[in-house]
Amino acid sequence: MADITVTVNGKAMRRSVPDHTLLSEFLRETLRLTGTHVGCDTSQCGACVVHVDGRAVKSCTTLAASVDGAAVTTIEGIASGSDLHPMQAAFNDHHGLQCGFCTPGMIMSGIDMVNRYKAEGRALTPDAIRHELEGNICRCTGYHNIVKAIEDAAGRMTSMATAAE
Amino acid sequence: MSEGIGARVKRKEDKRFITGKGKYTDDIRMENQAYAAFVRSPHAHARVNGIDASDAEGMEGVIAVLTGAELKADGIGNLICGWAISSKDGSPMNMGPWSALATDRVRYVGDAVAVVIAESPTLARRAAEKVAVDYEELPAVAHADKALAKGAPQVHDNAPGNLIYDWGIGEEAATDAALAASAHVTEMHITNNRLSPNPMEPRSAVATFDESEDHYTLYTTSQNPHVARLVLSAFYNVAPEHKLRVIAPDVGGGFGSKIYIYPEEITCLWASMKTKRSVKWTADRSEAFMTDAHGRDHITTAKMGFDKDGRITGFKVDTIANFGAYMSLFSSAVPTYLYATLLSGQYNIANIYANVRAVYTNTVPVDAYRGAGRPEACYLIERMMETAARELGLDAAELRRRNFITQFPHQTPVIMAYDVGDFGGNLDKAQKAANVAGFPARKAEAARRGKLRGLGYSCYIEACGIAPSAAVGSLGAGVGLWESAEVRVNPVGTIEILTGSHSHGQGHETTFAQIVADRFGVPINNVSIVHGDTDKVQMGMGTYGSRSGAVGMSAIVKAMDKVEAKIRKIAAHQLEASEDDIVIEGGEVKVAGTDKKMAWHEVGLAAYTAHNLPAGMEPGLKEGAFYDPVNFTFPAGCYIAEVEVDPDTGVTKIVQFTAADDFGTIINPNIVEGQVHGGVAQGIGQAMLESVVYTDDGQLLTGSYMDYAMPRADDVPFYTIEHNTTVCPNNPLGIKGCGEAGAIGAPPAVINAITDAIGSNDLSMPATPARVWAAISAARPRVAAE
Structure with missing residues (x-):
C-alpha cells in the first residue's frame, strides 16, 4: 500500500492505495470522479487525460502513488462554480462533441496545448491543433468541430488572461 | 422560430458531458457489486476437452467460476440471428450453434469458455488466467475465399463447405445477355476491408438479480435496450420481459456494434442470479477488438456493361461475405437486403444480378457497422463507374450524368423503389463547391512541387429509415421495424417525450425537442426527452440504419397529432369556439381572428384539473403512437475527394473533401453536419488507414490501437458541406x-482520387503509403535494368 497526499480539484486529501493502483482507477473508483474515462489499454486514445501540476498526463498509465504531493485537476475541476471553462463552452458552441466519451480528455488536452503554446509564444494554428491531438482519438466528430472549438477557446483564454492582467 | 425545425440550436445534452457528469454504464456502481472476467480462447479453432478451475476457485476473493455446461444446464438459450435468408435453391440458412460460453469447441480467438466472478476487476482477471482449459487445437481458416476452398477446415458441422447461404437477386439470364450485347464491359475484383467499429466507450454491463422479486436489472451499452430485453427474454430465456429491466444510460458511440446482444451481457445476467451479487463487466480495448462485431469483409467480382453511348446495360455481381465464427443478430441481412438491393446506385440499370455467398470463418462475428451493406454496394458501383469512365475515355462526372435516374418514383430491378431525389443537382453543387473547374490548375501546381494530385467522385445512395415492417417481414426479418413515442404534457405545460429511439451521440435530446418546439411553440428547455429505459418507455426498436429521424421522430409527430387534437377540443370548449378555428403558436392556444386565447400551460392545467372539459372527455394530456414507415428513405449525395500523393513515399494527403448531401428536411444543421463529419472520417479511415488483419490460421494481429490505425485529427481535413434538399414524401417531416x-x-471518393492521381486502377483499401507506393511502382513503365 502507498500513502499519498494529493490535491484533487483544489481539495487536499490523504489516501492509502494499493501500489498498483492507476491514477485513472484512483479517480474513478476511489474518489468516484467518473468524468475521467478509459477508452483503451495502450495509452493511445486520451479519454483519460487529466492535469498533474498543470500538465496533461494520461491517467491510465500513471500510478496513483506517483502523484504523491501533486495537484491533480480533472474535467470536474475546471469550471468556476457554474461558469464553464472557456474550453468547455467552446466545445458546446462548436458542436465539438457527440457521444461525449472522449470529450473530457479532449478538453483537458485542449487546455494544456493552449497553455503550452502561449507560454512558448507559438501560434496554435489548426494544423498545430491537429498535430497536438495525436494522443486523443474521437470516433464521432471527424475532428472538424473539435479543432474549431480548441482554436476558438485559445482566443477566449488569451483574451481572458489579457483582461486579468 | 429560433428553436424550431432548421435552427442551429446548441445541444442541450452537452452540459453533462463537458463537465464530466455523463453517466455511462461503467460509471454505475451497485451495492454489493462483483466483477466478471472472461476466460477466452487463445486459439482460432480448438476442441475443449476440459476446464479445471480449481486454482482460480481457491483464490481469496473469487466468488465463482462458471462454465458453459452450467449455463446450458440452467436453460440459457443459444444466440440467434434474427433475419432468415434462404439460398437460391430454397434451403434455409445454416445457422451454427452459438453458446454464450462455449462448451465443446471454440471457434475464434476470444471465444469465451468460462467466467470468473470476483471481488475486484483485477482479482477477476488474475483468477481468469489461472483457469486451465484443455484445448485440442484444430485447423482454422480466417479468410472467406479460403473457407470456401475444397478441404478447408469446417467451422460448423451443419454448414458443409462453411457455406451459410448461396443467395441471389435479380435476373441472371437477362443480365448475362445484356453484358454479352454490350459495347464495353468493365470488370473488377474488389475487396471491401474488414473493420472494427471502435466506439470510444468499450462495451460494459452491470447486471443485478433481485431474488425477492425474481427480477433482473441490466445496465448496458446498447443502441436498442428494448430489442435487448426482447431477445434476452424470448430467445435466451434469461427472464420473462416483465421481470427484466434493461437500461442503456449514456452510451459512448455505437456505429452498429452496440445493436447486438453479446455473450457477455447474457452471462452477467445469469451470473448475477447464480452468485446473488450484482455483476459488472467492462471490456478493455483489446477485448473490444476480439469480441465487438466487425464490419464489411467482402470479396467481389463484378462486370458492368455499357452501350456505345456510355449507358449502363447490365451489372453482374458475385460476392463472398465473411460472417466470422457465428451468425450475429442481423448478420444475414447485411450482404443481402442492405447490400444487393442498393446495387442500382443512382443509375438507370435495366438488368442487375447479384449472387452472394455467406461463409463461416474462425474470426470474430461480422455484422452491421455504420452503413452496413450500403458502403460495400456504393464502393463497388462507384469504383466501377470511375474505372469505366477511364476505360471509355469519358469524364467521370459525365458518365454518371448520362446514367442518373431523373424520374421518380423509380423502381430498380433489385426491390428498392426510390421515392425522390436530385442526383444531377447534388453533383452540380459538389462540383461547384469543390471548384472542379480549377482542378487542372491545382494539379499542375502540385506537379511543380513533385506531387501527384487526383480528384475522385462518389455518388452514393442508401436505403435508410429502416424499415416498413411488413416489407422486411416478407424478406425474413424476425422483428417489425416501427418506432414508438409518447407525448406527455404536464399540468404546468412542460413536456416529456418518451421515445424508443436511443441517443448515443446523435443529439436526440436537442433535435427531438426542436420538433416539439416547432409544433407547440414551447421553449426547448421545457421539453425533456426520455429514452433508454424499458421501465420508462414501453417499447422501441432503437437507433441504427439512420432511423431515429425518419422513423423515431415520425412517431413523435404522430403522437403530437393526437395531443393537438385533444388540445383543440379543450380549447374550443373553454373558449367557446370551433375546433377548426383553434391555432397553436408562440406558446398560446388561440381562436383565429379573435383575441380569445389560452396560455399553453392553461390548457395542460385544464386537462388535469378536469373541472371544465367537453362532455365525456377523459382527463389528462398524454398520447402515444406507433409509427411504421411505408417505404425506406433514400438519402443520396455526391462526394468529391481531392488528394496529393508523394510519389517517392506513397504518402497521401486529402487536401479537400466536399460533400453535397440530400437528407430531406434538416432539423438541426449543426447536428446533421456533425454526422457527416464523423461518417466521412470513418470512410476516410476505411479508405486509407483501417483494416482488421488476421493471419491465415486466425490469429488477430490488430488487437489494439498500436496495430489498428484509427483516424486521428491530422489524418483528416476540414470538410466542405453542402445540402441539396428534396423532401421525402413518405414521412410527416x-x-x-x-x-x-x-x-x-467517402471510401470510393478517396480511392477514386488516389487512383486518378497515380494513374492506376489497381489499388485496395486501406490505401496505406506502402500500397500506394507499390501501385505507383507497378504502373510505372519498366526501365531496362542494364
Whole structure:
C-alpha cells in the first residue's frame, strides 16, 4: 500500500492505495470522479487525460502513488462554480462533441496545448491543433468541430488572461 | 422560430458531458457489486476437452467460476440471428450453434469458455488466467475465399463447405445477355476491408438479480435496450420481459456494434442470479477488438456493361461475405437486403444480378457497422463507374450524368423503389463547391512541387429509415421495424417525450425537442426527452440504419397529432369556439381572428384539473403512437475527394473533401453536419488507414490501437458541406436520415482520387503509403535494368 497526499480539484486529501493502483482507477473508483474515462489499454486514445501540476498526463498509465504531493485537476475541476471553462463552452458552441466519451480528455488536452503554446509564444494554428491531438482519438466528430472549438477557446483564454492582467 | 425545425440550436445534452457528469454504464456502481472476467480462447479453432478451475476457485476473493455446461444446464438459450435468408435453391440458412460460453469447441480467438466472478476487476482477471482449459487445437481458416476452398477446415458441422447461404437477386439470364450485347464491359475484383467499429466507450454491463422479486436489472451499452430485453427474454430465456429491466444510460458511440446482444451481457445476467451479487463487466480495448462485431469483409467480382453511348446495360455481381465464427443478430441481412438491393446506385440499370455467398470463418462475428451493406454496394458501383469512365475515355462526372435516374418514383430491378431525389443537382453543387473547374490548375501546381494530385467522385445512395415492417417481414426479418413515442404534457405545460429511439451521440435530446418546439411553440428547455429505459418507455426498436429521424421522430409527430387534437377540443370548449378555428403558436392556444386565447400551460392545467372539459372527455394530456414507415428513405449525395500523393513515399494527403448531401428536411444543421463529419472520417479511415488483419490460421494481429490505425485529427481535413434538399414524401417531416452517409460515400471518393492521381486502377483499401507506393511502382513503365 502507498500513502499519498494529493490535491484533487483544489481539495487536499490523504489516501492509502494499493501500489498498483492507476491514477485513472484512483479517480474513478476511489474518489468516484467518473468524468475521467478509459477508452483503451495502450495509452493511445486520451479519454483519460487529466492535469498533474498543470500538465496533461494520461491517467491510465500513471500510478496513483506517483502523484504523491501533486495537484491533480480533472474535467470536474475546471469550471468556476457554474461558469464553464472557456474550453468547455467552446466545445458546446462548436458542436465539438457527440457521444461525449472522449470529450473530457479532449478538453483537458485542449487546455494544456493552449497553455503550452502561449507560454512558448507559438501560434496554435489548426494544423498545430491537429498535430497536438495525436494522443486523443474521437470516433464521432471527424475532428472538424473539435479543432474549431480548441482554436476558438485559445482566443477566449488569451483574451481572458489579457483582461486579468 | 429560433428553436424550431432548421435552427442551429446548441445541444442541450452537452452540459453533462463537458463537465464530466455523463453517466455511462461503467460509471454505475451497485451495492454489493462483483466483477466478471472472461476466460477466452487463445486459439482460432480448438476442441475443449476440459476446464479445471480449481486454482482460480481457491483464490481469496473469487466468488465463482462458471462454465458453459452450467449455463446450458440452467436453460440459457443459444444466440440467434434474427433475419432468415434462404439460398437460391430454397434451403434455409445454416445457422451454427452459438453458446454464450462455449462448451465443446471454440471457434475464434476470444471465444469465451468460462467466467470468473470476483471481488475486484483485477482479482477477476488474475483468477481468469489461472483457469486451465484443455484445448485440442484444430485447423482454422480466417479468410472467406479460403473457407470456401475444397478441404478447408469446417467451422460448423451443419454448414458443409462453411457455406451459410448461396443467395441471389435479380435476373441472371437477362443480365448475362445484356453484358454479352454490350459495347464495353468493365470488370473488377474488389475487396471491401474488414473493420472494427471502435466506439470510444468499450462495451460494459452491470447486471443485478433481485431474488425477492425474481427480477433482473441490466445496465448496458446498447443502441436498442428494448430489442435487448426482447431477445434476452424470448430467445435466451434469461427472464420473462416483465421481470427484466434493461437500461442503456449514456452510451459512448455505437456505429452498429452496440445493436447486438453479446455473450457477455447474457452471462452477467445469469451470473448475477447464480452468485446473488450484482455483476459488472467492462471490456478493455483489446477485448473490444476480439469480441465487438466487425464490419464489411467482402470479396467481389463484378462486370458492368455499357452501350456505345456510355449507358449502363447490365451489372453482374458475385460476392463472398465473411460472417466470422457465428451468425450475429442481423448478420444475414447485411450482404443481402442492405447490400444487393442498393446495387442500382443512382443509375438507370435495366438488368442487375447479384449472387452472394455467406461463409463461416474462425474470426470474430461480422455484422452491421455504420452503413452496413450500403458502403460495400456504393464502393463497388462507384469504383466501377470511375474505372469505366477511364476505360471509355469519358469524364467521370459525365458518365454518371448520362446514367442518373431523373424520374421518380423509380423502381430498380433489385426491390428498392426510390421515392425522390436530385442526383444531377447534388453533383452540380459538389462540383461547384469543390471548384472542379480549377482542378487542372491545382494539379499542375502540385506537379511543380513533385506531387501527384487526383480528384475522385462518389455518388452514393442508401436505403435508410429502416424499415416498413411488413416489407422486411416478407424478406425474413424476425422483428417489425416501427418506432414508438409518447407525448406527455404536464399540468404546468412542460413536456416529456418518451421515445424508443436511443441517443448515443446523435443529439436526440436537442433535435427531438426542436420538433416539439416547432409544433407547440414551447421553449426547448421545457421539453425533456426520455429514452433508454424499458421501465420508462414501453417499447422501441432503437437507433441504427439512420432511423431515429425518419422513423423515431415520425412517431413523435404522430403522437403530437393526437395531443393537438385533444388540445383543440379543450380549447374550443373553454373558449367557446370551433375546433377548426383553434391555432397553436408562440406558446398560446388561440381562436383565429379573435383575441380569445389560452396560455399553453392553461390548457395542460385544464386537462388535469378536469373541472371544465367537453362532455365525456377523459382527463389528462398524454398520447402515444406507433409509427411504421411505408417505404425506406433514400438519402443520396455526391462526394468529391481531392488528394496529393508523394510519389517517392506513397504518402497521401486529402487536401479537400466536399460533400453535397440530400437528407430531406434538416432539423438541426449543426447536428446533421456533425454526422457527416464523423461518417466521412470513418470512410476516410476505411479508405486509407483501417483494416482488421488476421493471419491465415486466425490469429488477430490488430488487437489494439498500436496495430489498428484509427483516424486521428491530422489524418483528416476540414470538410466542405453542402445540402441539396428534396423532401421525402413518405414521412410527416420529410426526413431521409443522415447518420451513415459519410461512411458510405467517402471510401470510393478517396480511392477514386488516389487512383486518378497515380494513374492506376489497381489499388485496395486501406490505401496505406506502402500500397500506394507499390501501385505507383507497378504502373510505372519498366526501365531496362542494364
